[in-house]
Amino acid sequence: MISAYLIHLLILVGIYAILAVALQLAMGFTGLLNLGHIAFYCVGAYISALLALAGWPFWFCFLSAGIGAMLFGFLLAIPTNKLKGDYLALATLGFSFVIYAVALNWTGLTRGPLGLPGIPKPSLFGFVFSGNLSFLFLTLAVALISYLIIKKITSSQFGKVLEAIRDNELAVRVLGKNTFKMKSYALGISAFFAGIAGSLYAHYITFIDPSSFTLLQLIPVIAIVIIGGLASLKGTVIAAVVLVLLPEPLRFIGFPSSIVGPARQMIYALLLLLILVYKPKGFYGKIELE
Amino acid sequence: MLKIVNLKAGYNGMEILRGVDLEIKPGEIAALIGPNGAGKSTLLKSVFNLAEIYSGKIIFKDKDIVKLPTHSLIYEGISYVPQGRQVFSDLTVLENLEMGAFSLNNDELIKRNIADVFNKFPSLKEKQDDYAFTLSGGQQQMLAIGRALIQDPELLLLDEPSLGLAPKTRKEIFEKIIEIKNEGISILMVEQNAKQAVAIADKTYVMENGKIVFVGGKEILNDQRIKNIYLGE
Numbered sequence: 001m002i003s004a005y006l007i008h009l010l011i012l013v014g015i016y017a018i019l020a021v022a023l024q025l026a027m028g029f030t031g032l033l034n035l036g037h038i039a040f041y042c043v044g045a046y047i048s049a050l051l052a053l054a055g056w057p058f059w060f061c062f063l064s065a066g067i068g069a070m071l072f073g074f075l076l077a078i079p080t081n082k083l084k085g086d087y088l089a090l091a092t093l094g095f096s097f098v099i100y101a102v103a104l105n106w107t108g109l110t111r112g113p114l115g116l117p118g119i120p121k122p123s124l125f126g127f128v129f130s131g132n133l134s135f136l137f138l139t140l141a142v143a144l145i146s147y148l149i150i151k152k153i154t155s156s157q158f159g160k161v162l163e164a165i166r167d168n169e170l171a172v173r174v175l176g177k178n179t180f181k182m183k184s185y186a187l188g189i190s191a192f193f194a195g196i197a198g199s200l201y202a203h204y205i206t207f208i209d210p211s212s213f214t215l216l217q218l219i220p221v222i223a224i225v226i227i228g229g230l231a232s233l234k235g236t237v238i239a240a241v242v243l244v245l246l247p248e249p250l251r252f253i254g255f256p257s258s259i260v261g262p263a264r265q266m267i268y269a270l271l272l273l274l275i276l277v278y279k280p281k282g283f284y285g286k287i288e289l290e
Numbered sequence: 291m292l293k294i295v296n297l298k299a300g301y302n303g304m305e306i307l308r309g310v311d312l313e314i315k316p317g318e319i320a321a322l323i324g325p326n327g328a329g330k331s332t333l334l335k336s337v338f339n340l341a342e343i344y345s346g347k348i349i350f351k352d353k354d355i356v357k358l359p360t361h362s363l364i365y366e367g368i369s370y371v372p373q374g375r376q377v378f379s380d381l382t383v384l385e386n387l388e389m390g391a392f393s394l395n396n397d398e399l400i401k402r403n404i405a406d407v408f409n410k411f412p413s414l415k416e417k418q419d420d421y422a423f424t425l426s427g428g429q430q431q432m433l434a435i436g437r438a439l440i441q442d443p444e445l446l447l448l449d450e451p452s453l454g455l456a457p458k459t460r461k462e463i464f465e466k467i468i469e470i471k472n473e474g475i476s477i478l479m480v481e482q483n484a485k486q487a488v489a490i491a492d493k494t495y496v497m498e499n500g501k502i503v504f505v506g507g508k509e510i511l512n513d514q515r516i517k518n519i520y521l522g523e
Binding site for chain 2: 160161163164166167168170171172173174175176177178179286287
């Protein structure tokens, strides 16, 4: 029983780690304070769920989730190209509300608040990941590959350009790089990984509805990114483990689950505040949030 | 080298430059001086397509560059050092210089050009592995200028290179600017330290209210009108 619970938590750690590492690319490395990240997760989850329910194989749903989310990333990049800092945060926040409203109201496609039940468990090469343990391995494999790809990107020449854009976009343009293109790529890649995290979530829970993709769901991801430290992938992974597991003991000291949920949000909010005041670079971060 | 003809430009529909004519010949330093708000920085920004251009021509080596996007101008041979030491503060000095080498595909050439910058600014070499934010103001300005030289520009635009620097550092920067000119690079420089700027310039443009009101050589420092309207003497 305990081990099944632990496996469940570790799957969540994996999904949150993918989401947070993806956000780190946009927010930590490129300096795009993207509060629309959860919308990419939402798009990925719905694309994967709808395709799977229509009978497409898992690998196809999974990749479509990533690519679909990436297209939305490019799309979001167009109107937000010239925005920075708070303004970008507000615009991307608006984007996340738009996607949420579409998921909620386009009932012909998404069934709105009724959600999509019966999403099949993934299967690859004839093997069905029906048990949680096998799903955990799948999640961890995807998380590891995502981590390695983003690590590779951030340590490449392209990654250095992204960091330079974060420091001083004007100077990068003047020195001969099309920063709009670079930022779009960063947002697109970030959205891709958020999309595949959404796919994993949909196939794990086997049910999705719009309530899983609200701003409240973004708070833990932002907390992981900031507490782990901006522009630190190692810090992000450690923070994902710690922050997902941290509120769990609340369940064992006898709080009812109606309190555990809000208490979780409070813990994240409090931690975020404390970190911003006393350790603005997070635990492993290179830079401060501006 | 650079010829600006009847340029009108500004921001959000508001005209700041109201018909500017200016010409820089190869190997020349031109200084652009004038009171605050005259439009000096806007002129440099216009060349780099960072302001709105309403009419007029900007011709660089017989080619109209008005429509070219900001990021393509360095490939034409123009380098721009914006106002206020725009270095990448969270990157090291060496990484900052490498960022200046986007257009160069040849590693040997990049190495050689970075070595040239270190020769010109020895204090940067000592600090090459330090983060740029740890540098002094003067060193940051030298880094910004050095970075702009990596891609072998033919024309260098400098926006207030001596801004906020101590007199001694300021003198050093001006000496470096002469050195750069002696390597055959033409320079257009916006400056507040008018006397020093005029002293090293081959030609000085005085700007007021979006127009060039005076063009001359070093003798303009003695011109009574310039003294009155601008130098405040």
